[in-house]
Amino acid sequence: MKKVFSRTKALKPVPFHYCPGCGHSILHRLVAEVIEEMDLIDRAIGVPPAGCAVLAYNYFDVDMGEAPHGRGAAVATGIKRVLPDRLVFTYQGDGDIAAIGTAETIHAANRGEKITAIFVNNAVYGMTGGQMAPTSILGQVTTTTPRGRDSSREGFPINFTEVLARIKGTAYAARTSLHDPAHVLKTKRILRKAFEAQMGGLGFSVVEVLSPCPTNWKMSPPRAFEWVKEEMVKHYPLGVFKEIEGGSLAD
């Protein structure tokens, strides 16, 4: 019989705790598969966030070191400076990377740290119960925007990956989505590009992934996937915003 699917060795053989239809489960698998395919399982060090993915260390079968909320880029900087030939990646939610961790992320990018930020944009604070995230879209009802996000009160959804793409030390910046199988496969290719940029020593890389949170959006999983496709992609255009092809980042 032909084997068409098997669990990647970069994941431990344990079930995920994430809610049904959550993007984290899909993305964990993609990241792990890329690590295995690049033959980096024994050279990878991951930095999980405070957020729904805090327990990522229970799933990835690579070395994992927890960062305080938002400080992933600084923790990863410390690891990578000591071990420059390892694959060092952070896994962060939108609140983690684009609110509390904004400064660390921008400055890690600006220094061209050879690390990769995997940035899960689900437009809410998942772990703490669905409050507004910096990426919540206008009009979105959350537990702290009961009347819907209003730009005059709560400001605008932030296109953080575009910001990071403008920074000189960033070698690779892209946004992808998990809303259908084609985009899931594309996400995997993009993750690989980001890791390659890091391992090629080109600079900072970031992959923002639009990801459903059916629980806090109060939607069924299929409806949540549709909402990513119909609402989130409008505000968060997909694409590769920056890609340095080899060589150096200097102008």
Next chain:
Amino acid sequence: MSEELELMRGTYAIGEAAIRAGCRYYFGYPITPQNELPEYMSRRLPEVGGTFLQSESELAAINMVLGASMAGARVMTSSSSPGISLMQEGLSFMAGQELSAVVVNMMRGGPGLGNIAPSQSDYFQATRGGGHGDYRQIVLAPSSVQEAVDLTYRAFDLADKYRMVVLILGDGMVAQMMEPVRFPPMRPLEDLPSKNWTLTGAKGRPSRILRSLILDVNDMEEHNWKLVRKYQQVERECPLWEEFMLEDAEMVVVAFGTAARIAKGAVKRARKEGVKVGLFRPITLWPFPFQALRGLYQRGVDTFVVFELNAGQMIEDVKIALGNGPQLLSYARPGGVVPNPQELARVFSRLVLSRRTS
């Protein structure tokens, strides 16, 4: 020990001692009165194959330290009071994850931005665990440049041995003064103790996790007790103190760091005038040398004065050590005021006299 004496300021001497102890990574953000330490490291670390990084904040600095420690390095940061306040979350995480590092705090007058004068106003923050949670850090308080060298050198071994953060607590005086020092030898990196807990990539071994999140309350309690047992071991093994002119003393001054340095001068002066006063100087502020201090009381000393450059913080530990038995006085000078030895000798004489008359 190397042969020659070198005249060096405190900050440079601490930097050099760290490098000789095997520190190859420094992350930090400028703040007076310790800017010369990052400046020294930025010059010196690249010469020994190390890395200096000026971070965007102390928040970032301590988390870079956290990462480098996870990766197994001997690593250091330094700052002064407001910056150390910003680091507290990271220090708490490092305690939870049992990570080793050396942190230098050259304290200043506070609260808030305060001033940059020598002060000891962060005693509580340093010894009580300024961050959240049930944790401890080893606190070393040098009172000379040579002692700053010796304690910094030792701090890295203590940090690795106990998987703890070691805090070097000084002030603008210790940071800025120039004194002759002798440096210990350069430790070859190959000779440093190996660590079986670091994150280096799971090559030829199972993958590892370093975390402080422990959701199960029973597991969390067990983790807390494990930390407590470690801290108790440190309390047994690590207290350091100095006794100066204690024989026949009618009154003992308790002081640390810069305050102790001045107090020593004052004790010498007072002795010349026949005033029988001595000095007890805690070198480790945590673990505090409770038993040694209690021993003095048991030996018959019945008057103690705590001299500190703050509004009265270490006196709480002295009270714990001595209980209600002896007379306990406080001579506290907050805000960056540093009395000179003459002034202090007069204070001590007055206190001894009033003790005799009372």
